[in-house]
Amino acid sequence: MKIFSALQIYEADKSTIKKEGIASDELMERAAIQVFEWMHSRLRGTQVNINLFCGIGNNGGDGMVLARKLNDHGYSIKVYVVNYSEKRSKDFLLNLERLKDAKVWPDFINEESDLPEITPKDIVVDAIFGIGLNRTPDTWVGNLIAHINTSKAFVLSVDVPSGLPLNQSPWNSSYVIRASYVLSFQVPKLVFFLPETGEYVNQWELLDIGLDQDYIADAETDFELIGRPEILPLYRPRSKFSHKGTYGHAVIIGGSYGKIGAVQLASNACLSVGSGLVTAFIPKCGYDSLQTAVPEVMVLTGSREKNISQIEIPFNASAVGIGMGIGMDEDTVSAFDSFLKRNGSPLVIDADGLNILSQNPELLSNVPKLSVLTPHPKELERLIGYWASDFEKLEKTKAFAFKYDLVVVIKGAHTITIYNGKGYVNTTGNPGMATAGSGDVLTGMITGLLAQGYTSINAAVFGVYLHGLAGDLGVSSKGYEALKASIIVENIGSAYMELFRQPEMEQKDTNA
Template sequence: MKIFNAHQIYQADKSTIQKEGIKSDELMERAATQLFEWMHSRLRGTKVNIKLFCGIGNNGGDGLVLARKLNEHGYSTEVYVVNYSDKRSEDFLLNLERLKEQKVWPDFINIESDLPQITLNDIVVDAIFGIGLNRPPDDWVGNLIQHINASQAFVLSVDVPSGLPVDRSPWEAEFVIRASYVLSFQVPKLVFFLPETGVYVNQWEILDIGLDQDFIAKTDVDYELIGRPEVLPIYRPRLKFSHKGIYGHSVIIGGSYGKIGAVQLAANASLSVGSGLVTAFVPKCGYDSLQTAIPEVMVLTGSREKCISEIEIPFEPSVVGIGIGIGQDDDTVSAFSAFLKKVDTPMVIDADGLNMLSQNPEMLKDVPNLSVLTPHPKELERLIGRWSSDFEKLEKTKAFASKYNLVVVIKGAHTVTIYNGKGYVNTTGNPGMATAGSGDVLTGMITGLIAQGYSSVKAAIFGVYLHGLAGDLAVPSTGYEALKASILVEHIGNAYSELFRQPEMEQKDNAQ
């Protein structure tokens, strides 16, 4: 699903209006009708007081239309117009008159007004600011937003939480609505998924308001949201007449004294995701444990007991996953540097592999093209430098990935895969995956997918999705706190199965 910026959303509105020969207020009516239907289907028959806070732009106009429809169906409503400017949109004014025709008279809130009382049992509809916000809210409006947040009432935001710009970080963190639920028109917004701004969105849902599908399909975007519909076309089904040689040979290089478990997790994940063959290259101290723990994995060792001091692979692997648990001994750094110079095979580089690159940036030029780097935030900072906002982080990562022709996987709650100036935002995963070894599993999965012939970027997108899905499938039986990395590996097969679960089967299961 495409993620539009503010300009693209305005253009989609404009294209729809022109193509369908409608007026802008008709599109507003359509959008607000979807808002009302969503609320009405959940509140039907419920005695509840709904307080609508409407700005004086088009987002406020959506709120006024919603207020009119709620009033028509007998809901108890109180409407407040947040009078933050002398300028008003035409559609706001039109719908204000339509609301007054129903004998509904909004209260106007300005800088001198007392803050309205909001109880825990109220439902608040936030329609103060929309995607057009281009400056920080005035202090008195910010105080109103803080008042709404402090009420602990259920807050439903129209399109975006008020005070949250869609193409940059907030000016004032405290002047942003913390929405219980966001009903976003037609497309999601990038700010829903970034650590700095996603905290303002508890849950969100897309409402289809019938924007021009041709325009949406033809418009290039900087970011896409990756869910099941986007992942299914990536999947490469296995052939009936096939053998292990068709599905590649992964090599997992890593481990040091006390950190062999990282390689076990990555190698096991590579097997479980479908790599035809997997060989682990470890120091001598890892030989016995690997041979015992994973009999399906072949093992090579270096000459040193506790760390890797040279890397010699006596065959040409399909792909190399490297860095997990490897440490940063001086000899290990030298071995890694020498290995980069002589290998053209795509790599998946994680953990200390990334740290060695950041401490020895001259080594980056030797990283094979289309290799995949999988940093967590601190590892990313070491590679690209500090950033002032999540938006700057993304731009700096794009520049870094383009400079070295790499795929960069920014791990987090919504992992973002960056390649060729574009970002792919993942939708699976949960807080239970914030545990030791989870990244090692991801490294092994991406490595195993590349071995099978997936391109580096598709392997990263697909691997991240499957990794998160495995976690989501595991959590009902473990809870967040008890979810271990080894359990993620056990659920990779279930994640594959879930991709092809039929909707009718889901309905049957729910009925039971």
């Protein structure tokens, strides 16, 4: 699903209005009715105080239409106009008059007004600012927003939480609505998925307001939201007459004394995601434990007991994953450098492999094009440098990935995969996956997909999604705190099954 910029959303509105031959207020009416129907289907006439805070732009106009519909259906409403400017949109003014025609007279709030009373039992509809906000709210408006946030009322934001810009971090974190729920129009917003801005959105849902589907289909976006519909076309089905060699021979390189478990997890994940054969290359100290822990994995060792000092793979690997637990010893760095110069296989680099690159940036020129890098935030910072905001982080990652022609997987909540100037935002996963070894599992999974013939970008996007889905299945029985990386591996097969699970058919009443 495409993630539009504010400008693209405005263009979609214009295209819809022109194509359907409707007035802009009709599109506003359509959007607000969707919000009303969402609320009405849940409240069913329940007597609760609904406080609507409306700005004087189009977002406020949405709030005016919503207030009129709620009033028509007998709900107890109180409408406040947040009078932050002398400029008013024409559709706001039109719907303000329509609301007054319905005998509902809003209270106008300005800088001198007392803050309205809001109880924890109330519902607050936030329609103060929309996607066009381009400056910090005035102090008195910010104080009103802070007042709403501390009221403990259920806060429903229309389209986006007020005070949250779409293309940068908030100017003042206290001046942003912390929404209990966001009903967003037609397309998701990038700010829902970034660490700095996602905290203002507890839950969100899209409402289809009938924007021009041709425009949506043709528009090129910088980001795409990856869910089940986007993942299913990436899957490469197996042939009845295939054999283990059909699905590649992957190699996992890593480990050092005390960190062999990282290779065990990655190798097991590589097998579980479907690689036909997996060989682990480790120091001697891990031989017995790895052969015992994952008997399906073949093992090669270097000459050293506790760390890798040279890397010799006596066959052409279908794909290689390297770096987990490998350490930063001088001879290990030398072995890594030598391997990069000789390697011709698709490559995934993680953990200490990334740290070696950040400390020796001249090695980046030896990394094969289309390699997949899987950094967590600190590893990414070491690679691309400090960033002042999540938006700058994304731009710097795009530039880095483009310069070296790499796929970069920015791990975290809503992991974002960057390639060729575009970001793919993941929708699976949970906080329980913030645990030791989770990243090693992801590296093994992406390596296993590469070995099976997936392209680098598809392997990364599919692997990230399946990894998160396995974590979601694991956490459903273990809870966040008890989820371990090995449990994620155990649920990879279930994640595949869940991906292709058909909705249960409704049972017909045979007695009808």
